[in-house]
Amino acid sequence: MGKRVGLEVSLAVAEAVKLANVDVVSAYPITPQTHIVEELSIYVANGELDAEFIPVESEHSAMSAALGAATAGARVYTATASQGLALMHEILFIVSGMRMPLVMTVANRALSAPISIWNDHGDIMAERDIGWVQIFAENGQEALDLTLCAFKIAEDKRVLLPMIVNIDGFTLSHVIEPVIIPDHAEVDAFLPPYTPVLRLDTENPVTFGPVGVPEMYTEARKQLEQAIIGSKPVVEEVLDGFGAAFDRHYKLVEQNGKPGAKTRFVTMGSLGETCMTAVDELVAEGQDAGQTRIRLWRPFPEEEFLAACAGAERLVVIDRALSPGAVCGPVASELKSLFYGRPDAPEIVNLVAGLGGRDVTVREFKEMFAMAVSGKLSGNYTMWGVESHAS
């Protein structure tokens, strides 16, 4: 049986990586991810984790070294955030294109300029189309559990894709929460050792990363697309398996509030917990309010989302990232695409909120609800809480 401790969420993620028996960790420090890799370097230094820790000179090299290690057949982990993730950007496509099951934590953070170290989803939304499986944790326990699941999902022979576990920077990464840490034996039973399909092996030489001529590039991308679409049932299966083994159950899309509520918030990441409190209060006040949380972002869980929002007349979608010049925020855009042409399409009200670490409070969620219900939030999207001096 695991033990329940009070632990900073970053350290809980490091604990999960240790429990996963990784072979190689490559990392470069960036706020707010640093505590994760600091802790891992301590584990390696004192022998608690038998792995090579590569303290690289940039995030670009962190991802490059991680990819090199993965092709050599190792189980590999790295973590980053914000500008660091942006610096990795080029290599992220290559990792998924090469179908290497890396696992990475992104401690979500805003991007410059102006420089902001605080949380929003601007960094990860710029990485929407990289071909990685992407999941959002809402609290410390999820961060630990989903990290363990990520290795199992990524390495599954039906998937073989890299995976990002998103945790909100500071609001999650630096918060001390009660977390149940599973036993090593329990994790070993859940997560078998990694056996690569192909690796750099002098006895069986293979060529990785060749030139993709026009006659085959499209086919290779099609295979990647099929792999990521095909990963959804595996994600579900692994989460169910995790639930059976550890009695903590996760779904691709989750619901709170009044069942079948006509007005539903849609959130991703740690804002969901604040929203949940607001929704609970609204329901207690007799309002027809609900909430849908997207846990799996890529591949997008279409059927599960549609089922979760069945009967809704209005979705109040909170985007924690701005897509400048776009029709709306990235999550709202996804949902508008999903509902396009469907006769049961709800009204989609989009709010861009909580940028660069700005708090979004329970009271504000209730204000949003009131405004959305009374039709005061018109247009494609509204930037919430913009102070007059900045407008």
Add this chain to the structure above:
Amino acid sequence: MLRDVDLSGYEKITAKNIPWEKFITSGHRACQGCAEVLAMGMVMKAAGPETIVCNATGCMEIITSPFPQSAWSVPWLHVAFENVAAVASGVESANRALERKGKLKKRPKVIAFAGDGGTADIGMQALSGALERGHDFVYVCLDNEAYMNTGIQRSSSTPYGAMTTTSPPGRKSIGQHTWKKNMAMIAAAHEIPYVATASPAYHLDLMNKVRKALTVEGPAYLHIFATCPTGWRSDPAKSVELCRLAVQSKVFPLYEVVGGRYIITQKVKKPKPVTEYFKLQRRFRHLTPDSVEYIQKRVEEEYARLEAFEKATAPLEEVSEPSTES
């Protein structure tokens, strides 16, 4: 810091025991007279089959791997242009971990190849990081003195006065107006155990330098000069001759830096004028006699500097212990 590096363990290649086996097979798509692929073949002959190759984006990556073909008979990995040293760091570290955990029987050698742009320009940071961290791998820069894969643009390894498509000579320009970046000395400044320059015109010297580079524990850096007939506008049949003339004219001296000690491996006793090297290629043909003289002087100065380094870093002569008997 000067230190003694033991190179006695390497198996020397002579004219009699050159390996027959090739690890870059024929049928690749290099241009005629490409000295890069020639050098790469020599490196691989010296390295042998127990080798993992990481290759930066560039001519050598393109010509050896158009899917579904591959000219490689050893495990080979290409990731991107600027990061081959970081990729090789990951491969080497993974092998180390897997060997320690009993998942890998024997740790293979790791070689990283990149061109001069991928080394001296965009890949410099990743290379410096990998050399500083001390990964046990050999980094080979194949230097044809410009971005040939994208069509002859200047790099920081392009020599002074050379014409490229982004350093064109004109009324206000001599062509490339900076001196060639000294990558071998930059690598040596990282105080790694072994650095060498090499030329495919001196094939035994080149292959033995590869053997030495593979023998040392830790990073080694090889800077190999390579003619590009397409980019230099030279006769493909003259590639090896050009590689030899570059050494004989002191334009590209061959030396080793072993544990910080400089050793010139091909002493140039009767140097040929740079004009003899220049006249076989068209990238220098716009140069005036004044410019050539300026280059000639600079080449001699650089060679004299190298000789001074050799002298300054040579081991002290052994002095026998003074006798205490009276």
